[in-house]
Amino acid sequence: MTTARWGALVVAGLAISAAPAAAQGDPKDGDDTADDKAATSTSTRSDGTGTSTEPATIDPDAPLAPPTSEVPTIPKFERIAAKGFFSEAGIGAAGYLGAARGYSAIGPSFAVRIGYDLFSWFSIGVQVAASSHEATVPPPPESEWYQLYRGFGDGRLGARIGRIAFFAEGGVGAAYISSNVLQKVGVLDPGERFSIAFTGGGGLEYQLENRHYAFGVAADWWLLPQFDAEQGIEARFYLRYTYGGG
DSSP, rough: HHHHHHHHHHHHHHHHHHHHHHHHHHHHHHHHHHHHHTTEEEEETTTOOEEEEEEEOTTTTTOOOOOOSSOOOOOOOOOOOSSEEEEEEEEEEEOOOSSGGGTTTOOEEEEEEEEEEETEEEEEEEEEEEEEEOOOSSSSSSSSSEEEEEEEEEEEEEEEEEEEEEEEEEEEEEESSSOOGGGTTTTTOOOOOOEEEEEEEEEEEEOOOOEEEEEEEEEEEEEEETTTTEEEEEEEEEEEEOOOOO
């Protein structure tokens, strides 16, 4: 075989072996093309003339975006004060406002009230109070003390703002004085010890975490028609306990 024929056969073989490789292509080149397409994004130009394809830049150190959904919040409810049968015990001071003020010193007082909440804004009750006073009448006698007892059937109107409750109260009842020492100054008639009594006042109350307990302060005015229409006032600090539920 001649040298020219051998050369032609070698060229033909190389051409046949190169054709499948060219048709198959380089898979690496295809992956690069796909990656290039994935790394591009389409955005609208700010001038509104069309769109442009730009490579998307991703910062691996950028913080993660916060979640779009908001976590639902649980509403806070005000504490509910118990309602029903209750009792109150208080201590304070009492004194006269009328002519008897010059004949009786301000003295300590003690009061107990029991009642029932008909509604969250209205209750009825019975109150018993006692105060001790030093008689400051002209001698004799000197440094003599007496006690004034008062009992009322009353009603109370109230309103609540959060933990604080405000109220106004009033009632009617009777009073008893333990001594006739004020007879010499005309406050009492001979042998007089009892009088009808009227009362009115108000105060505020603070509800504790335990809905059965509350602290309060109150001031009450009272009138004693039979005791020369003498008037007095009592201020007290008290603790309330309610036996019922909400």
